[in-house]
Amino acid sequence: MKLFTTKIAPNPRRVHIFLAEKGIEIESVEIDLAGKGNLSADFIAKNPLARVPVLEFDDGTYLAESVAICRYFEEIQPEPPLFGTDARDRAVVEMWNRRMESEILGQISGCFRHSHPYWEGRITQVPDFGELCRATVLERMAWLNGEMANREFIAGDRFTVADITAFCGIALGRIPKIRIPEDCGNLQRWYDAVGARPSVAG
């Protein structure tokens, strides 16, 4: 297997942290997004949506979508479990991972894409939408801070894929200048703890 990916983007980073938590090493090929390597005919043949990461199987087929790639590795190497431990727990982790996608990573990504000069000429930017995403994620971080008052991780007392999603979202926030508000101590405590994990800091 081979992973076509890039060092500096939130979705590839989700997969890199996931694999590091599992202790899985895999051959990887850097795709130069700034140089539009993802728009080459060769890469479009791997993923017509032109996004990284993409996993190449040994039979020459491809798997795109970060969470699909993570789920595949969860199945072939279940330990440590990052998608939950039984039917109920897996459903709760799924709920929180999706909430972190739609309310945190998705909003911060929306702000970045629609407000930052990097995306000029790459996508049609709607700056008002970028600012709406910025306002939304600040509300959502206040909500999440309350949720985190009595637990260590996003989906409960165990580190899961939902922590990876939320962390990569908030880390991306540095570019469009979205920070955890000062009165969100629970969220900041969690963010610092995740940031110190070997899979993230190493």
Add this chain to the structure above:
Amino acid sequence: MKLFTTKIAPNPRRVHIFLAEKGIEIESVEIDLAGKGNLSADFIAKNPLARVPVLEFDDGTYLAESVAICRYFEEIQPEPPLFGTDARDRAVVEMWNRRMESEILGQISGCFRHSHPYWEGRITQVPDFGELCRATVLERMAWLNGEMANREFIAGDRFTVADITAFCGIALGRIPKIRIPEDCGNLQRWYDAVGARPSVAG
């Protein structure tokens, strides 16, 4: 168990079709979205994000997020499999379900939310973003039409949750007047076939 849901919204509909495909019947409680029943204190206690559907377990805890609810039922009643049949197939279904969320349902929902009078006063609308979503989904339907040239269903030769997601998205498109383009015969053939299934039409 009890499902708090509504008859006329795409995400609840995903769960209803999923349960019908499984042959699962469950007690359901209608939440009146037009009357803002989802904003009541009682409902917010079930899901702080104020969205339907929400599954209540018999121990009084709650599970939100349509796909989390579907995954729970997939685990407790695996037949017929709607999330794939082995590690590779489940990863492929996950990829396609996510693509259908981000490229079809998400774009059509974005157009509806940001362009339709129903949402005036309910959310901050950015009409230019709604129109961007409309243009994007037309491109994506053309791409998907090509993908569907040689297969019966979105993720391969078996009906899966990815078909449910895509169908509920395209069905929602009637409201903001997004239709399958006339030159997308493969997609139209698939849409008509899914629409005729007892789980959808019944």
